[in-house]
Amino acid sequence: MKLLVINPNISDDVSALIEREARASLRPGSELSIATAPFGVAYIETRAEALIGGYATLGLAAERYPGHDAVVVAAFGDPGLPALREALPIPVVGLTEAALMSACQYGGRFSIIAISQRIQAWYRETVDSYGLGSRLASIRALDEPLAAIGSVQQDQGGRLIELAEQAVREDGADVLILAGAPLAGLARQVAAELPVPALDGVTCAITQAQALVDLGRAKATVGSYAAPPDKPHKGLSRELATLIGRR
Amino acid sequence: MKLLVINPNISDDVSALIEREARASLRPGSELSIATAPFGVAYIETRAEALIGGYATLGLAAERYPGHDAVVVAAFGDPGLPALREALPIPVVGLTEAALMSACQYGGRFSIIAISQRIQAWYRETVDSYGLGSRLASIRALDEPLAAIGSVQQDQGGRLIELAEQAVREDGADVLILAGAPLAGLARQVAAELPVPALDGVTCAITQAQALVDLGRAKATVGSYAAPPDKPHKGLSRELATLIGRR
Amino acid sequence: MKLLVINPNISDDVSALIEREARASLRPGSELSIATAPFGVAYIETRAEALIGGYATLGLAAERYPGHDAVVVAAFGDPGLPALREALPIPVVGLTEAALMSACQYGGRFSIIAISQRIQAWYRETVDSYGLGSRLASIRALDEPLAAIGSVQQDQGGRLIELAEQAVREDGADVLILAGAPLAGLARQVAAELPVPALDGVTCAITQAQALVDLGRAKATVGSYAAPPDKPHKGLSRELATLIGRR
Amino acid sequence: MKLLVINPNISDDVSALIEREARASLRPGSELSIATAPFGVAYIETRAEALIGGYATLGLAAERYPGHDAVVVAAFGDPGLPALREALPIPVVGLTEAALMSACQYGGRFSIIAISQRIQAWYRETVDSYGLGSRLASIRALDEPLAAIGSVQQDQGGRLIELAEQAVREDGADVLILAGAPLAGLARQVAAELPVPALDGVTCAITQAQALVDLGRAKATVGSYAAPPDKPHKGLSRELATLIGRR
Amino acid sequence: MKLLVINPNISDDVSALIEREARASLRPGSELSIATAPFGVAYIETRAEALIGGYATLGLAAERYPGHDAVVVAAFGDPGLPALREALPIPVVGLTEAALMSACQYGGRFSIIAISQRIQAWYRETVDSYGLGSRLASIRALDEPLAAIGSVQQDQGGRLIELAEQAVREDGADVLILAGAPLAGLARQVAAELPVPALDGVTCAITQAQALVDLGRAKATVGSYAAPPDKPHKGLSRELATLIGRR
Amino acid sequence: MKLLVINPNISDDVSALIEREARASLRPGSELSIATAPFGVAYIETRAEALIGGYATLGLAAERYPGHDAVVVAAFGDPGLPALREALPIPVVGLTEAALMSACQYGGRFSIIAISQRIQAWYRETVDSYGLGSRLASIRALDEPLAAIGSVQQDQGGRLIELAEQAVREDGADVLILAGAPLAGLARQVAAELPVPALDGVTCAITQAQALVDLGRAKATVGSYAAPPDKPHKGLSRELATLIGRR
Structure with a gap:
C-alpha cells in the first residue's frame, strides 16, 4: 500500500x-x-x-x-x-484524531503536551469537535517562544518530559500524547522515562x-x-x- | 459606521x-x-x-x-x-452565530430550516461548535435538488413554510431560523404566516x-x-x- | 423606541x-x-x-x-x-444573557468577574441554564464583604482588575464580563487596562x-x-x- | 416527625x-x-x-x-x-426531584407523562436543571384542554395509560413518572396495568x-x-x- | 421489611x-x-x-x-x-447511587472524600455512569497507603476531615460524601465539625x-x-x- | 505477533x-x-x-x-x-471500542445494527461510557426472537440490511456498525450493497x-x-x- x-x-x-x-x-x-x-x-x-x-x-x-x-x-x-x-x-x-483513537484504547483519560501556549485553544477545540472532550485530562504547553521549530525536541526535551510527568501526577492522565509534528519521534525516545504510554501523532x-x-x-x-x-x-x-x- | x-x-x-x-x-x-x-x-x-x-x-x-x-x-x-x-x-x-445569539433571546429552543438535505450535517456541527447543541430543536430541509440557487425562495417558498410549521408543531421550536444567504429576506416576508418569531442570518x-x-x-x-x-x-x-x- | x-x-x-x-x-x-x-x-x-x-x-x-x-x-x-x-x-x-451572547461573538471562552463569593453558584447555574456552560472559562469573585453596594467600583476597583487579569492569564478567558449592575460602567472605564474585550451587562x-x-x-x-x-x-x-x- | x-x-x-x-x-x-x-x-x-x-x-x-x-x-x-x-x-x-431520584434507583431511563402539551418545556428545563437530562427518555402529554383540573384522572385516565405504554414501547422508558399533583394517586391505582414501575411525585x-x-x-x-x-x-x-x- | x-x-x-x-x-x-x-x-x-x-x-x-x-x-x-x-x-x-440521590436533595454540587488516590478514577466513572458528572464538585483522597482497612477512620480521621473542609472551601461543595464502606459511621460522628451536610453511603x-x-x-x-x-x-x-x- | x-x-x-x-x-x-x-x-x-x-x-x-x-x-x-x-x-x-474508533475515522456519526431489541440499552451505555454518545446516530435492532444464534446472518440477513439502510436514510449515519460477534463477517459480505462504510467489531x-x-x-x-x-x-x-x- x-x-x-x-x-x-x-x-x-x-x-x-x-x-x-x-x-x-x-x-x-x-x-x-x-x-x-x-x-x-x-x-x-x-x-x-x-x-x-x-x-x-x-x-x-x-x-x-x-x-x-x-x-x-x-x-x-x-x-x-x-x-x-x-x-x-x-x-x-x-x-x-489517530492519536486520540489510539489513546482511548490505552486508558481512560489522556493529556496533550504541546509546544506553545497559544496552540492550546485550537487543540482543545479539535478534541471537542471529535466529541472526546470528556476524556481530555489536560493540555500542558511550553511557555517560552520557540527558538527554531525544527529543533524543539533538542532545545526543550527536558521541559516537555517535565510537563508530561505533571500531567500524569496532577491531572490524572492515563495516556500522554506528545503533540505536533515537530515532536515526531520524541515519544519513541522518551517512552522508557514516562510512567504511562506516550504516543505521538505521526506514529499513530x-x-x-x-x-x-x-x-x-x-x-x-x-x-x-x-x-x-x-x-x-x-x-x-x-x-x-x-x-x-x-x- | x-x-x-x-x-x-x-x-x-x-x-x-x-x-x-x-x-x-x-x-x-x-x-x-x-x-x-x-x-x-x-x-x-x-x-x-x-x-x-x-x-x-x-x-x-x-x-x-x-x-x-x-x-x-x-x-x-x-x-x-x-x-x-x-x-x-x-x-x-x-x-x-448571529442568528443563534438572537434566537436565544426570543425563546428556549430553535429550529433551522435549510435548503438541502446535504447541508444539515455541516449546520449541526456549526451549532455544536458554538456550544449551543442543547438548544437546537431540529434541522429540517428541502429534499429536492435546487433548480437555481438565486430563486429558491420563489421556487420553494411554500415548502419552506411547511417545514417551518412542522418544526414548531412537532419538534417544539420556540424560534425559527430560515437558514442560508439564498433565503435572505424570506423571514421578513413570511413572518406574519408563522406562529413563532422567524429570523434570518443576514438580518441578524x-x-x-x-x-x-x-x-x-x-x-x-x-x-x-x-x-x-x-x-x-x-x-x-x-x-x-x-x-x-x-x- | x-x-x-x-x-x-x-x-x-x-x-x-x-x-x-x-x-x-x-x-x-x-x-x-x-x-x-x-x-x-x-x-x-x-x-x-x-x-x-x-x-x-x-x-x-x-x-x-x-x-x-x-x-x-x-x-x-x-x-x-x-x-x-x-x-x-x-x-x-x-x-x-445579553452579555453572554455578546461575549460569544468576541471569542471562544469568557470569564465572569463577580462582586461576592456567594453569588458565584447562582451565576454558574444561570450560565448553564442558557446551555453555555462549556464556554465559561471561570468565575472569579471578590472575597470580602462589601462595604456599600453603591460604591463597590470605587472601593474594590483595583481588586476587580486583578481578578480580571488572572482570568485571562490563568483560566484562558478570551473575553471578560464584569458582572452585576453595581459594576455598570466599570468595563467602559477600565477597558484600556485589560488585554481582552471587557463587557458589562447593562451596556450589552x-x-x-x-x-x-x-x-x-x-x-x-x-x-x-x-x-x-x-x-x-x-x-x-x-x-x-x-x-x-x-x- | x-x-x-x-x-x-x-x-x-x-x-x-x-x-x-x-x-x-x-x-x-x-x-x-x-x-x-x-x-x-x-x-x-x-x-x-x-x-x-x-x-x-x-x-x-x-x-x-x-x-x-x-x-x-x-x-x-x-x-x-x-x-x-x-x-x-x-x-x-x-x-x-424526589420522583427523579427514586426513578434513577429503579432503572436507566425514565419518561414523564404530563397533563398538557404546554407544560412539557417547563418540565424538561426542570429535569435539565438537576443535571439528569441524559436519563430522560421522553415526555408525553395529553393534547386536549383539561375540563377540570381536579378530575383529570377520571376524565383522562385511559389516555394517560396509553401515553405511558407508548413511552415504554417507543421511547425505551425503564420507569414511568405520572407527573403533576393532579395525578396524585393515579400511579398507585394503575401500577398493575403498566409493565414498568410507575411513580408519582407526591408519593416519592x-x-x-x-x-x-x-x-x-x-x-x-x-x-x-x-x-x-x-x-x-x-x-x-x-x-x-x-x-x-x-x- | x-x-x-x-x-x-x-x-x-x-x-x-x-x-x-x-x-x-x-x-x-x-x-x-x-x-x-x-x-x-x-x-x-x-x-x-x-x-x-x-x-x-x-x-x-x-x-x-x-x-x-x-x-x-x-x-x-x-x-x-x-x-x-x-x-x-x-x-x-x-x-x-443512594448517596448521590440523597446529596442532590441537600444542595447543588457534592464532593466525594475517598480513602485512596487510586480509587478516584473508578468513583468518577461511577458518578458519570449515573449521569451526574455535572454535579460532582471534586473527589479528594488520602494519599498514603492504608495501614489497615478496618481502622482507617481511627488512623486517618483528622486527614479525612481536612480533605472535606478543602472540598467545601476550594471546590464549592454544598454536600460531602464520605465514601467507602470502611468509612461507615464517620459522617455521623464528624457531622458537627463540618460546615455542610456530610453523608455516607451505608446510611443513605x-x-x-x-x-x-x-x-x-x-x-x-x-x-x-x-x-x-x-x-x-x-x-x-x-x-x-x-x-x-x-x- | x-x-x-x-x-x-x-x-x-x-x-x-x-x-x-x-x-x-x-x-x-x-x-x-x-x-x-x-x-x-x-x-x-x-x-x-x-x-x-x-x-x-x-x-x-x-x-x-x-x-x-x-x-x-x-x-x-x-x-x-x-x-x-x-x-x-x-x-x-x-x-x-475498536469499531467506534474506526468508525470515527470514516465519518461523523455512526449507527449500530443489533441483533435484539433488548441488547440496545447495554450497547448505548457502552458507547456512552467511552464518551462517544454524541456521535451515535442511532441503534436499530431486529425485533424478533432469534431462532439460533449461530445462524442469525442467514436467517435475518435481509432484515439487517434493511435496518442498515434506514439508519443511513432516516438517522443520518455516515458509517454503519453491524454489531455483535454473531454478525462477524456480514459487513464484509454486504459492504457492496450498502451506501456507506459498514464495519464489524471482529475485523476492527x-x-x-x-x-x-x-x-x-x-x-x-x-x-x-x-x-x-x-x-x-x-x-x-x-x-x-x-x-x-x-x-
Missing part, C-alpha cells in the same frame, strides 16, 4: 522529521510519499493558520492523491481533515492509515461524507475542481 | 440578495460594501466547500477590511469565522455587527483571539501575510 | 448607576424609563433572593410595560427573565434590546414562549392577572 | 388530592399539615406561573415552617425549590422527605446552600424578612 | 462496620442480614477488582435474596449494581432501600430492566442460573 | 464464526488463539449477562494470556474490557489489536490503568490472584 503524507506547513525540516518517524511505522511493503504545503506558515498555532494550512492541504491532496491508498494530514489539530475525508475517494487520517496516524486500508471499506456514496454534490465553481485548480465535483 | 459584507460563494445573484436584505437592516448613517468570493462554489453545502469558502473569505477580508468597522461573513455555517475573528482588528460576525448578522461596533471594545492583545504570532510564511498574498503577521 | 429598565432590587443608588450606564448606550431617538423593585433586597446573591427579585420584576413589568418597546431585567443572573419573556408581548432582555442588554426591537419580530402565539394559557387565578394584581391571562 | 406540604397553586381540590395521597405514604408516627397558596393560578404550566407559584410558596413556607421537620413543595416542576432549600433550616423536597416526595429527616443532617452554614447573607430589604412579610436575613 | 446487605469484599471487619452503621439506620420493625463476598479482595479500588466483586455479589444475591424485600450492594462504586437490579425481582440499592443506602420498599412498585416485566431473557447457559450456580433465566 | 481472542460467551459456533472472521483480518506472520468462556450464557444481551461474561473473560485471560502480545474481548459491548486492560501487561482491545478489533502491538508502548506503571495494587484476596484462581496482585 502507498500512503501520501502531507505536511500542511511550509517547513521542510519538519517534513523531514515527519518522514523519518513515518518510515519507522511503515509495515513491510508499504510505501509513502511526503508533500509539503506550497504556501502557508512555518507551524500552525491558530485558527487562521489552520484555515490556510487546511486549504493548502486540500489543494495538494487533490493534485497528489492518485496512486495512493490513503492520505495522512500531518499537523496536530488536523487542518482540513473533514474536508479531505469528504472529498477524497480514499481514507484520510489526521495526527490528532501512519498506523491507523494502514489499518483503514486493511479494512478496505468503500467510500460513502450517500450521507454527509459522500463526495460534495456537483455544482458551479470558479477559480479552483483543475484537480480540486475535479475532486469537488466528482461523484 | 461601515460594514464589509463578504459572500463566501461565487454567486453574484446571491450577493445581490444578501445586499438587499442587508441594506434593509442598516441603521441610518451606516454604510456597507459587499464583496463576492473570487473563487469557490455556487453555494456551500459541505465541509470541503466550507474550507474553500473560508479561505476565499479570509483572503478577501485581508484585502478589503481597511476602512471598515466590522466584517460580516455572509454564508450560513460561517465559513472561516473563527479565523477571521482572530486575524482582523475589527469585529467579525457570522450569519449562523447586520444587526449584531452594528451592535458590536456600538460596544466599541478593543481587539484582544493576548489569549487565543489575539492576532496570530508572527512567524515565517510563504506564498500568501501581501495583504494576508501582513494580517497574519500583524501584532 | 422606548425601553423599560427594571432594577429587580430595592437599591436606588444602583438604579442610578444602571440608568447612567444605560443612557450611555442608548441610540439617538431611543428613550428609557427606569423602575426600581418596590420590595426585595439590596442586591441579589442567592436563589432565594433571585426568586423574590424575579417576582417583583414580573409584577412591575406587568404594570409598567405598556408604551414600551422592550424590557430590560437589570440584575446579573436575570431574575425572572424566562417568565417575563413568556408573559410580555414585547422583547425582554437580561444582563447575563441595552444594545441587545435595541437590536431585538430593530428585528421587529412578532410575539410567539404557540409553543412554550406564547403567553400562558388563560386559567383561574386569585390574589394577583389586576395588571399581572391581565398579563398572565392574556392571549 | 411533622411534614409541611405546600400546594403552590390555589386549587383546593388539588390540595385535597395531594393530602390524600400524601397520607397514604406517611409512616406511622409521622404527621402532615397541608397549605394552599394564597395567590397564584389553578395549576402551573409555564415559567411565569412557576415564578408566581414559587414566590407564593416561599412566603407560605416562611410563615408556616416552624414546628415542622421538612417541607414538601407539591407541584411537579418544583417551583421555588432551590430558594426554599437555601432559606429554610429544615430539609425541603420537591415532587419532580413524602417518602424522600421522611428519608431526609431520618438522615438528620444539619443545615449548611457555609457554601451556596447556607442561608442568604443578611442585607437591607424592604416590603417583605415579617416572616420572610426573618428567614432571608437569618444566619 | 427485611434487607439483605452484601459486602462485595472479603473483609469481615468491614462487614462488621457496615452492619453497625446499617443497624443505626434501620427503622423499627426492619431487619437485616449481612453477607460477605466468599471470594475477591480486601477492598475495591480498581475496575478489575470491581468486576470480581460485582460477580461475587451477583452470585451471593442469587443465593441469598429469597425472603428479603430489598438488597443493598455495600461497596462504594456499586459493583454489579445494574446487573443485580436487572436480575432480581426486588429493589436493589447501591452505596454510591439503608434509608433509600427502605424508601423503595415503601414505594412498593412491581418489577419491570418489559424494557431493559426486566429479567434477562431465558437462553442456554452453562457452569452457573443453580441459583444464578435460575435467576438469569427467570421471567 | 500472537493474539488471544476470547469469546465471553459459551457458544462454540459463535467462536467458530469469530475465528473465521478474525483470521481474515490477520496480517502475515500474525497468529491467534481462540478461547471460549467456560461458563456463562449463549449470547450477552443484558447487564447481568455482561457481568458474568466479563468475569469469565477476566479469569480466562489471566490463565491464557502468557505468550500472547494482545488480547481481544470478542463480544460487542466489551464485557470486562476496562478490568482486563488494567490487569494485563499487554494491550487489550474490545469489539465495540483484530486490526486495532495489531496496530496497538505495532505501537509497542509499555504498560502504565502509575495512574488508573496501572495494575491493581497488591492486597489481601481469597478464593481467586492462582492465575487471577497473580494477575491482580502483580505490580
Whole structure:
C-alpha cells in the first residue's frame, strides 16, 4: 500500500522529521510519499493558520492523491481533515484524531503536551469537535517562544518530559500524547522515562492509515461524507475542481 | 459606521440578495460594501466547500477590511469565522452565530430550516461548535435538488413554510431560523404566516455587527483571539501575510 | 423606541448607576424609563433572593410595560427573565444573557468577574441554564464583604482588575464580563487596562434590546414562549392577572 | 416527625388530592399539615406561573415552617425549590426531584407523562436543571384542554395509560413518572396495568422527605446552600424578612 | 421489611462496620442480614477488582435474596449494581447511587472524600455512569497507603476531615460524601465539625432501600430492566442460573 | 505477533464464526488463539449477562494470556474490557471500542445494527461510557426472537440490511456498525450493497489489536490503568490472584 503524507506547513525540516518517524511505522511493503504545503506558515498555532494550512492541504491532496491508498494530514489539530475525508475517494487520517483513537484504547483519560501556549485553544477545540472532550485530562504547553521549530525536541526535551510527568501526577492522565509534528519521534525516545504510554501523532496516524486500508471499506456514496454534490465553481485548480465535483 | 459584507460563494445573484436584505437592516448613517468570493462554489453545502469558502473569505477580508468597522461573513455555517475573528482588528460576525445569539433571546429552543438535505450535517456541527447543541430543536430541509440557487425562495417558498410549521408543531421550536444567504429576506416576508418569531442570518448578522461596533471594545492583545504570532510564511498574498503577521 | 429598565432590587443608588450606564448606550431617538423593585433586597446573591427579585420584576413589568418597546431585567443572573419573556408581548432582555451572547461573538471562552463569593453558584447555574456552560472559562469573585453596594467600583476597583487579569492569564478567558449592575460602567472605564474585550451587562442588554426591537419580530402565539394559557387565578394584581391571562 | 406540604397553586381540590395521597405514604408516627397558596393560578404550566407559584410558596413556607421537620413543595416542576432549600433550616423536597431520584434507583431511563402539551418545556428545563437530562427518555402529554383540573384522572385516565405504554414501547422508558399533583394517586391505582414501575411525585416526595429527616443532617452554614447573607430589604412579610436575613 | 446487605469484599471487619452503621439506620420493625463476598479482595479500588466483586455479589444475591424485600450492594462504586437490579425481582440499592440521590436533595454540587488516590478514577466513572458528572464538585483522597482497612477512620480521621473542609472551601461543595464502606459511621460522628451536610453511603443506602420498599412498585416485566431473557447457559450456580433465566 | 481472542460467551459456533472472521483480518506472520468462556450464557444481551461474561473473560485471560502480545474481548459491548486492560501487561482491545474508533475515522456519526431489541440499552451505555454518545446516530435492532444464534446472518440477513439502510436514510449515519460477534463477517459480505462504510467489531478489533502491538508502548506503571495494587484476596484462581496482585 502507498500512503501520501502531507505536511500542511511550509517547513521542510519538519517534513523531514515527519518522514523519518513515518518510515519507522511503515509495515513491510508499504510505501509513502511526503508533500509539503506550497504556501502557508512555518507551524500552525491558530485558527487562521489552520484555515490556510487546511486549504493548502486540500489543494495538494487533490493534485497528489492518485496512486495512493490513503492520505495522512500531518499537523496536530488536523487542518482540513473533514474536508479531505469528504472529498477524497480514499481514507484520510489526521495526527490528532489517530492519536486520540489510539489513546482511548490505552486508558481512560489522556493529556496533550504541546509546544506553545497559544496552540492550546485550537487543540482543545479539535478534541471537542471529535466529541472526546470528556476524556481530555489536560493540555500542558511550553511557555517560552520557540527558538527554531525544527529543533524543539533538542532545545526543550527536558521541559516537555517535565510537563508530561505533571500531567500524569496532577491531572490524572492515563495516556500522554506528545503533540505536533515537530515532536515526531520524541515519544519513541522518551517512552522508557514516562510512567504511562506516550504516543505521538505521526506514529499513530501512519498506523491507523494502514489499518483503514486493511479494512478496505468503500467510500460513502450517500450521507454527509459522500463526495460534495456537483455544482458551479470558479477559480479552483483543475484537480480540486475535479475532486469537488466528482461523484 | 461601515460594514464589509463578504459572500463566501461565487454567486453574484446571491450577493445581490444578501445586499438587499442587508441594506434593509442598516441603521441610518451606516454604510456597507459587499464583496463576492473570487473563487469557490455556487453555494456551500459541505465541509470541503466550507474550507474553500473560508479561505476565499479570509483572503478577501485581508484585502478589503481597511476602512471598515466590522466584517460580516455572509454564508450560513460561517465559513472561516473563527479565523477571521482572530486575524482582523475589527469585529467579525457570522450569519449562523448571529442568528443563534438572537434566537436565544426570543425563546428556549430553535429550529433551522435549510435548503438541502446535504447541508444539515455541516449546520449541526456549526451549532455544536458554538456550544449551543442543547438548544437546537431540529434541522429540517428541502429534499429536492435546487433548480437555481438565486430563486429558491420563489421556487420553494411554500415548502419552506411547511417545514417551518412542522418544526414548531412537532419538534417544539420556540424560534425559527430560515437558514442560508439564498433565503435572505424570506423571514421578513413570511413572518406574519408563522406562529413563532422567524429570523434570518443576514438580518441578524447586520444587526449584531452594528451592535458590536456600538460596544466599541478593543481587539484582544493576548489569549487565543489575539492576532496570530508572527512567524515565517510563504506564498500568501501581501495583504494576508501582513494580517497574519500583524501584532 | 422606548425601553423599560427594571432594577429587580430595592437599591436606588444602583438604579442610578444602571440608568447612567444605560443612557450611555442608548441610540439617538431611543428613550428609557427606569423602575426600581418596590420590595426585595439590596442586591441579589442567592436563589432565594433571585426568586423574590424575579417576582417583583414580573409584577412591575406587568404594570409598567405598556408604551414600551422592550424590557430590560437589570440584575446579573436575570431574575425572572424566562417568565417575563413568556408573559410580555414585547422583547425582554437580561444582563447575563445579553452579555453572554455578546461575549460569544468576541471569542471562544469568557470569564465572569463577580462582586461576592456567594453569588458565584447562582451565576454558574444561570450560565448553564442558557446551555453555555462549556464556554465559561471561570468565575472569579471578590472575597470580602462589601462595604456599600453603591460604591463597590470605587472601593474594590483595583481588586476587580486583578481578578480580571488572572482570568485571562490563568483560566484562558478570551473575553471578560464584569458582572452585576453595581459594576455598570466599570468595563467602559477600565477597558484600556485589560488585554481582552471587557463587557458589562447593562451596556450589552441595552444594545441587545435595541437590536431585538430593530428585528421587529412578532410575539410567539404557540409553543412554550406564547403567553400562558388563560386559567383561574386569585390574589394577583389586576395588571399581572391581565398579563398572565392574556392571549 | 411533622411534614409541611405546600400546594403552590390555589386549587383546593388539588390540595385535597395531594393530602390524600400524601397520607397514604406517611409512616406511622409521622404527621402532615397541608397549605394552599394564597395567590397564584389553578395549576402551573409555564415559567411565569412557576415564578408566581414559587414566590407564593416561599412566603407560605416562611410563615408556616416552624414546628415542622421538612417541607414538601407539591407541584411537579418544583417551583421555588432551590430558594426554599437555601432559606429554610429544615430539609425541603420537591415532587419532580424526589420522583427523579427514586426513578434513577429503579432503572436507566425514565419518561414523564404530563397533563398538557404546554407544560412539557417547563418540565424538561426542570429535569435539565438537576443535571439528569441524559436519563430522560421522553415526555408525553395529553393534547386536549383539561375540563377540570381536579378530575383529570377520571376524565383522562385511559389516555394517560396509553401515553405511558407508548413511552415504554417507543421511547425505551425503564420507569414511568405520572407527573403533576393532579395525578396524585393515579400511579398507585394503575401500577398493575403498566409493565414498568410507575411513580408519582407526591408519593416519592413524602417518602424522600421522611428519608431526609431520618438522615438528620444539619443545615449548611457555609457554601451556596447556607442561608442568604443578611442585607437591607424592604416590603417583605415579617416572616420572610426573618428567614432571608437569618444566619 | 427485611434487607439483605452484601459486602462485595472479603473483609469481615468491614462487614462488621457496615452492619453497625446499617443497624443505626434501620427503622423499627426492619431487619437485616449481612453477607460477605466468599471470594475477591480486601477492598475495591480498581475496575478489575470491581468486576470480581460485582460477580461475587451477583452470585451471593442469587443465593441469598429469597425472603428479603430489598438488597443493598455495600461497596462504594456499586459493583454489579445494574446487573443485580436487572436480575432480581426486588429493589436493589447501591452505596454510591443512594448517596448521590440523597446529596442532590441537600444542595447543588457534592464532593466525594475517598480513602485512596487510586480509587478516584473508578468513583468518577461511577458518578458519570449515573449521569451526574455535572454535579460532582471534586473527589479528594488520602494519599498514603492504608495501614489497615478496618481502622482507617481511627488512623486517618483528622486527614479525612481536612480533605472535606478543602472540598467545601476550594471546590464549592454544598454536600460531602464520605465514601467507602470502611468509612461507615464517620459522617455521623464528624457531622458537627463540618460546615455542610456530610453523608455516607451505608446510611443513605439503608434509608433509600427502605424508601423503595415503601414505594412498593412491581418489577419491570418489559424494557431493559426486566429479567434477562431465558437462553442456554452453562457452569452457573443453580441459583444464578435460575435467576438469569427467570421471567 | 500472537493474539488471544476470547469469546465471553459459551457458544462454540459463535467462536467458530469469530475465528473465521478474525483470521481474515490477520496480517502475515500474525497468529491467534481462540478461547471460549467456560461458563456463562449463549449470547450477552443484558447487564447481568455482561457481568458474568466479563468475569469469565477476566479469569480466562489471566490463565491464557502468557505468550500472547494482545488480547481481544470478542463480544460487542466489551464485557470486562476496562478490568482486563488494567490487569494485563499487554494491550487489550474490545469489539465495540475498536469499531467506534474506526468508525470515527470514516465519518461523523455512526449507527449500530443489533441483533435484539433488548441488547440496545447495554450497547448505548457502552458507547456512552467511552464518551462517544454524541456521535451515535442511532441503534436499530431486529425485533424478533432469534431462532439460533449461530445462524442469525442467514436467517435475518435481509432484515439487517434493511435496518442498515434506514439508519443511513432516516438517522443520518455516515458509517454503519453491524454489531455483535454473531454478525462477524456480514459487513464484509454486504459492504457492496450498502451506501456507506459498514464495519464489524471482529475485523476492527483484530486490526486495532495489531496496530496497538505495532505501537509497542509499555504498560502504565502509575495512574488508573496501572495494575491493581497488591492486597489481601481469597478464593481467586492462582492465575487471577497473580494477575491482580502483580505490580
